[in-house]
Each structure stands twice: as structure tokens, then as C-alpha cells.
Amino acid sequence: MITVGARKAEPGPNGSRHEPAGGAMLGSPSNSDDVLVDCRSLWKIFGSRASAAMKAVQERGLGKTEVLKEFGCVVGVANATFSVRRGEIFCIMGLSGSGKSTLLRMLNRLVEPTSGEVFVKGRALSSLDAAALRELRARHVAMVFQSVALLPHRTVLENAAFGLEVRGVAKAERHRAAEEALRKVGLGDWLQRYPRELSGGMQQRVGLARALAVDPEIILMDEPFSALDPLIRRQLQDEFRQLTKDLGKSAVFITHDLDEAIRIGDRIAIMKDGAIIQIGTPEEIVLAPADDYVAKFVAGISRLHLVKAHSVMVPVERFRAERPDVDPRRLVTTTPDADIDRLIDLILADPAPGIAVVEAGRLVGVVTVRSLLLGLKGSPTPELAPV
């Protein structure tokens, strides 16, 4: 099992995992090739009068309840715009009915958007004919379901090979690929068993292996771990993150659990009533919730591993001005991405009035007991408070 602290330290393919809050884009890719999925103003309205309702929404700016009253249509997703970069795990978090599944299914066009466009690897999904769409789903965009959806009359191996089978890959070849995928998820010894012989967690691993077997670039996951008990769930979360990073896959991961989103995601989008109300890194979401709704979610989240030294340090000049008696260069040093847990250990071990934050040999700030406590409490702007 991978501990949270350890995995946060590993750099993702986009460079360091958490950059200073503020920049909405993380590790900003230089060319557009790095954007695998690009969604622009996606809407999904369910109902027989969806297009009329869509028009009214665009012209008169109707809200979800008005659309329901006036047209009898349900707004599933409202104006969602985001992109997923290569190697990124993008979480979509929201309560039941907030439109997560609908949004996810528009990414492989299982659900047809009412308006807006999805680009996968630069190609507009609406421009694909049935065969091209099947090709895309078979090779590039795999999916894992909450219900797992294993075929009961097939063995674990045959289930994992199913994606390749319907694509017409020869038996030996697809079984080889499926076996390899099953080994990756730790089920190498279960090839000839049937799904009913497996526990829920193992079944979900088969679902993941089935997705991995086709070697897709993007994996869409619809609450894959929601039905599992907490212990297995955490284990699978960590394994999943590790595996995805090791294999260099991208993933869009849906969850209704912010803890899970923080544990797994490089970035998180928070949905409410079909709309995305905030997108950011876990740190950004926790430290700077966009509104009260997000703030309520964030309230219970432990900051120990999430908030880093660079978010709680005070600038060197201010420290110098307020504590002229201390030379910051003589303090114990740490790096900007040391988490609060680590900072507490350092402060407890050393009676000095602060910890110097050093990046590439340069002193960039100082963490004091006070700034640390403020950060822990959730005030994101320790600079404003006295040292």
C-alpha cells in the first residue's frame, strides 16, 4: 500500500504535483497535443422538448427549475467546460444527481450532448460516424463502471479480454493482453475463476483490467469504488493512482466523496446541479473554495497532507521586519512542498521561531508557528496576519 505522503512526493508527468495556488492550470502544457479531452460548453437536457429548452436556456438564461417547470425537461449537465491533459487524473466530484455520470458519458458519446462539443485527441466526437466512434471507444477511451458489469458466464480471463474480443483480436493475443492486465491489478492467479467467485474489490479489479487490456489512453471511471467497504476502497484508490501514473494513462474519475477525489485526483472539478462550480488542484479546492457550497464540503477535510509549506509561509522580508532578532538563514530548512504534517514535526523538534523554506538553494519564505496554525485552520492568507 502506498501512503499518501509518499505518493504526493512523487512528481507526476506534468512536473511537480502541486504548484502554488492561484495558477488555475497545473504544469501548463506547452502544446495542445497534451490535451487529450477537451469539453466546450457541454449541455445535456433530458426530455422530448430538449432542443426547445436548450434554446430558451441560451436566449433567456433559464435555470434548472424553470426549465423543468416550463418544458418538463431535466437539465443533466449545464455548460461544462474543462480539459484533461495527458497523464492527468481528473476527478469529478458532486452529490447524487449532480450530473456526473451524464457528463462522463458525453466524453465517449454514450450520451449525446444537447449542445457543446467534446474533442478527444483533437477530434470532435460529433464528427465521428458510428464505425469511427466504435473504434474510438474500443482503442482510446475505456470505461469502468460502478456496477462492474462483468459477464457472469465468462471467466475472469475472458471478461478481461472482452474488449479485445469484440474488436476481433485473435484468441491467443487477447488472452495474453488480458492476462498481463490482470497481473497488473494483482489477479494473475484468478484467470479461470468466474466473477461470482470473487469479492467486490476483486471484481472491480477485473473491470479495471478489462479497461487496461485494450491499452487505452484515457480511462473513464464512474464511481468505481463506491460500492466497496472503506478499507478495500482506500487500497484500491492508492493502487489505481499508482497504476495509472506508472502506465502513463489519463483518467476521468467520478466520485461523490471529496476525500477520494483528493486522494486520487491531480485536479478536481466540483459539480452542483449539472454545473461545474470549481476546478482546481486538491490544494486549491481546500484552501480557496469558490463558494459556500464547496466550503462546506472542504470543512471536514484534513489539511495535514494537503497543505504545503509554500501556502503557509510568510515572505522573508516580513519575517525579517517583524523578527529582526532572528536570522532566517540559520533556521532549520525544508522544501516548499513539505506538508503540514512534516512542518509540525520540524517545529516540535526545534525550538527556533520558524522554519526556513528553501527552493533550489534560495530562501523563499519562513513558516512560523502562527502561520502554520492559520494554514491548518484554513485561512489561506497567512501573509496578512502578524507573524
Added chain:
Amino acid sequence: MTAPFSPGSWLAPLVGWLNTNFHPFFESVSVTVDAVVEGVRAALLLPPAPIFVALVAGAAGFFLGWRLALLAVAALGFCGLVDLWEESMETLALVTVSVAVAVAIAVPFGILAARRRRFEAALRPVLDVMQTVPPWVYLIPAVIFFGLGQVPAIVATIVYGIPPMLRLTTLGFKQVPEDLVELGRAIGAPPRAILLKIEFPSALPTLLVGLNQCILLSLAMVVLAGLVGAGGLGAEVTRGLTRMELGLGLRAGLAIVAVAILLDRLSRAVLRRGRAASVG
């Protein structure tokens, strides 16, 4: 005496018209069906009775267990012992052909009904009529079109066997888990693969229930069709009835029971295996 309302009075001209204008069509159907049934009958009678019994028992024992092998020996053995072997095989041939055609018609329509609600709604009253009209009423137009013999028997049997198979096909396909079909779409499976590799296996247990009902109803109808000159056990029962020969009627009747039990148990055993397969 004429009834105040007689659908027959306006159906009869239609039947007559069809018969005059489409006679070549009915004729060719008649010839084809006759040939096929004769072929199946000849095939069933090709091996000597004991060898046939051994073959069936062996297959039943291998695939379905020794109890069914025993049952096959008992049921078929009885048919031979009462000296109605040929008639039994003839009945089996009629049932086989009828069921095959009924299934071939019912399954695609059943699948279509599972997918199109309107089609299902339109089909329902037709099926209700097909199932509730007393079966020998079918025999009348069948005889008008195809004359006496085994062809009208088969046609009437097919009509009678279609509804249960069709209804259960629709039910089976409607019961296919939504998430499995979505899986098929999400992995880019072509519609054919979704049908054959996901929907069909999921619906199989229900389809086999339909098959079981179809077989038994067809058997009942084929026997009834002895009235219009279809051969087999039904003809023996009819002969026993018309000549008031209790002995013959009883022998034929018991042979029918033996065949019915055998077909029912065999198809049920296949169904059990199908169920077991579909849950893993």
C-alpha cells in the same frame, strides 16, 4: 341456422380469394414442408430403434446426467414396446419441424418487440388471439389452404407454438441488465456482438423456458392434428377414437405421454444447464 354475428362470413371470402389467387404459393409451401418433414422422419428412422434409443440415451447421459439417460431409455423403449415406433418418430419429426420454424419466427419478432414498444403493443392482441382461440380452429383455414395431411398440421402447430416463444423472448431481452448493454456500447462492440455475446447469453434461461413451452404446446397440437390426417401418434389416437378401439387409443395415448415427458424433461435439463451457465 346463421349466427347474428359471424366473422367467418367475411373471413371465408377472404380465405377463398387467397386460396384461388395464391394457390401456387400455398402449393409450393406445401411441397417444401412435406419434403422437410419427410427428410427429418427418414433421418429419425434411419437407425434401427435400439440404436436410436442408445444414441439418445448416450447423448442425454453425457450432457445432462444419467437420470435423463434412463428416462430416455424408458420413454423411447415404451414407444417401441407398444409397437408405435414409427408413429412416434413421425410425431417427433412433426414437432421438430414445427418448433424449428416457430422459433425461427418468434425469436426475431420477440427481439424486435423488446426494442420497440409500439411494435410490442401492436403484437400483443395478435398473440392473445393466437393463444386463446381453441387450437383446432386453426386447422380449418390450414386445411383450406394446404389440403389434408401433415402440412396443415404443421402450419397450425407453428401458429400455436409462436406466442409462448415470442413472449418469453421479449421478456428475456427486456431483462438483460442495462449495465451490460452499456458495457457493450462503451467498449465499441458492434451491434451484432452486443446481441450475440451480451444479450443472447443473458436472455438464454428465459429463451429456454419459452422453448420448453413451445415444444409441449406443439406436441399437443401435432397430436390434435391427427384429425386432419397428419400421421404419427395423433393419427393412431384418431383411429382409436373413430373405430372405438380402446386398446389402440390407450397405447397411442400412453406413447404420447412418454414422448411428452421425455421432451419436457430433456428441455428442462437443458434449461437448468443454461441457467447454471448464465450465472457462471
